[in-house]
Amino acid sequence: MAVSLRRVQTGHRRRRPGLRRQARLLPVVPAVVLLLVFLAGPVLWAFHASFTNAALTGRNARNPGWIGFDNYARLLSDPMLPLSLGLTVLFVGGSAIVGQNLLGLTLAVLMRRARRPVAAVVGTAVVAAWVLPEIVAAFAAYAYFSRDGTLNQLLGGLGLGQTDWLYSFPLVAILLANIWRGTAFSMLVYRAALSDIPGEVTEAALMDGAGGWQRLAFITIPMIRGSIATNLMLITLQTLAVFTLIWVMTAGGPANASTTLPVLAYLEAFKFGDIGYGTAVASVLILIGLVFGAAYVRLLREDKP
Amino acid sequence: MTTTAGTSARGQLQSGTGAVSHAQQRARTPADVSLVLIGACFVLPLLWLVFASLDASAGHEARFPGQFSVDNFAAIMTPGLLFQPLWNSMVLSAGTAAVNLVAAVLAAYPLSRYQSRFNRPFMYTILFGTCLPITAIMVPVYGLFVQLHLLDSMPATIFFMATTTLPMAIWMTKNFMDAVPVSLEEAAWVDGASGLTALRTIVLPLMRQGLGVVFIFVFIQAWGNFFVPFVLLLSEARQPAAVSIFSFFGQHGAVAYGQLAAFSILYSVPVLALYVIVAKGAGSSFALSGAVKG
Numbered sequence: 001m002a003v004s005l006r007r008v009q010t011g012h013r014r015r016r017p018g019l020r021r022q023a024r025l026l027p028v029v030p031a032v033v034l035l036l037v038f039l040a041g042p043v044l045w046a047f048h049a050s051f052t053n054a055a056l057t058g059r060n061a062r063n064p065g066w067i068g069f070d071n072y073a074r075l076l077s078d079p080m081l082p083l084s085l086g087l088t089v090l091f092v093g094g095s096a097i098v099g100q101n102l103l104g105l106t107l108a109v110l111m112r113r114a115r116r117p118v119a120a121v122v123g124t125a126v127v128a129a130w131v132l133p134e135i136v137a138a139f140a141a142y143a144y145f146s147r148d149g150t151l152n153q154l155l156g157g158l159g160l161g162q163t164d165w166l167y168s169f170p171l172v173a174i175l176l177a178n179i180w181r182g183t184a185f186s187m188l189v190y191r192a193a194l195s196d197i198p199g200e201v202t203e204a205a206l207m208d209g210a211g212g213w214q215r216l217a218f219i220t221i222p223m224i225r226g227s228i229a230t231n232l233m234l235i236t237l238q239t240l241a242v243f244t245l246i247w248v249m250t251a252g253g254p255a256n257a258s259t260t261l262p263v264l265a266y267l268e269a270f271k272f273g274d275i276g277y278g279t280a281v282a283s284v285l286i287l288i289g290l291v292f293g294a295a296y297v298r299l300l301r302e303d304k305p
Numbered sequence: 306m307t308t309t310a311g312t313s314a315r316g317q318l319q320s321g322t323g324a325v326s327h328a329q330q331r332a333r334t335p336a337d338v339s340l341v342l343i344g345a346c347f348v349l350p351l352l353w354l355v356f357a358s359l360d361a362s363a364g365h366e367a368r369f370p371g372q373f374s375v376d377n378f379a380a381i382m383t384p385g386l387l388f389q390p391l392w393n394s395m396v397l398s399a400g401t402a403a404v405n406l407v408a409a410v411l412a413a414y415p416l417s418r419y420q421s422r423f424n425r426p427f428m429y430t431i432l433f434g435t436c437l438p439i440t441a442i443m444v445p446v447y448g449l450f451v452q453l454h455l456l457d458s459m460p461a462t463i464f465f466m467a468t469t470t471l472p473m474a475i476w477m478t479k480n481f482m483d484a485v486p487v488s489l490e491e492a493a494w495v496d497g498a499s500g501l502t503a504l505r506t507i508v509l510p511l512m513r514q515g516l517g518v519v520f521i522f523v524f525i526q527a528w529g530n531f532f533v534p535f536v537l538l539l540s541e542a543r544q545p546a547a548v549s550i551f552s553f554f555g556q557h558g559a560v561a562y563g564q565l566a567a568f569s570i571l572y573s574v575p576v577l578a579l580y581v582i583v584a585k586g587a588g589s590s591f592a593l594s595g596a597v598k599g
Contacts, residue, residue: 293433
């Protein structure tokens, strides 16, 4: 009797703080609801809709029918998929992993060596391209690369041949434009990382007679490798999602020569009116994003146990 | 956030006073020259915007205007062309930022103040949410909005845009809140104030600056967003400047480049001004310390 009473009491005592602790979490609810409805919802909806023949207009727009794996079968046999995947890899690899990353690191290293006013002015110029609204940056890049644009004007001034960049080399044009637009992010990440390296370390290396390149290769880069990994992951995800820049500059053309996955998903859904098929393309992109996102979270978790 | 700013400031001090060697001094000039060259490449595409906006007969090339004129600016200063779209941008961005701030502050409070098994998995899920490529979910979101009859609705678009930036906003708000010492609230708790009262009267006033940063950060993102309103808002009367600029100048045949440049500049000025405010107040890497360091 006494034992059971005590058990009831402790049970009671345990339940009430438990309840109160759960009540404390109530303020999280609005955020969780928003995230579930507008973020998790569309992702799940995407996987569902990619199995239907949902259309932009007509009968299939209101009542889409279930067609199983038809969209994915079509996707696998569509010559656009390998082309678009390849273009996406080239775009992300060339403009983010090589372009933005290396240029950002170069800028950050140079800024520590240069005179302070020079570094400040150049830093502002680089950041300006990044802070501008994306549609404005896209218009500026379009004007720069167009046939009678600034780039050809410069090449002409140097006595070099002129080409229609957006027509003959659309991938090169959007690649360079994305480097111009996004390098500021890498530059800011690396500036913060470099300023966290203790002065004594650099000093000790100087005493040992290490040259500039040796210090960069054996001290600076190993010390900021955490930032490098994080930066690579984030710029990959950002570049994977670039749509506006490409849409304004080339709209995926000419002849699909710059149709990356986001552009392909948009074209299929809204230009050809096949929401179901466009969603299947988007699902591939979401999956790639989820894999990179999971890798990124793991990376940070290992960094800070 | 604050710790990052602290350490970077210390780093700059050290390199400024202590270890500047002769080798570094000698290396300055080549570094200056290379920086200026790279910087010039970044400025070139922007020159067109400025020159074309002041040139009544502008084309694609960055040409110094033969004679300066404000005709382009005068031509676009009409309610239909400029003011209505800018007002729509304002409503969308301010609404998005307000929804973000309320949801993020409420969510951050228990995450920052109470220990729970729920905290770490939640924060990692949030971080994971910041990684989702938003352009990838726009086609499914369109499908979802059609089914729910939410297409072309301002409030629905605001809530969707708010959710896309919410993970980042929660992450930043929690970091700012962690920097407010708990001891002050404990006194209030002893006096019988509830958690939310303590939040409103003690914590929020102390993290005003951080809240400003979060608000401006979300506002800038929403103001510059083109793809989301492009897909979700169909009627011209509701479209923000980012979309109207595209449909007015991008799709019609003869493009008035000077007016396009002038519109672009007027549309960019608020964002540039807000960025300068935040960068001056909280160090130029304001957004990154929330994103990268945590």
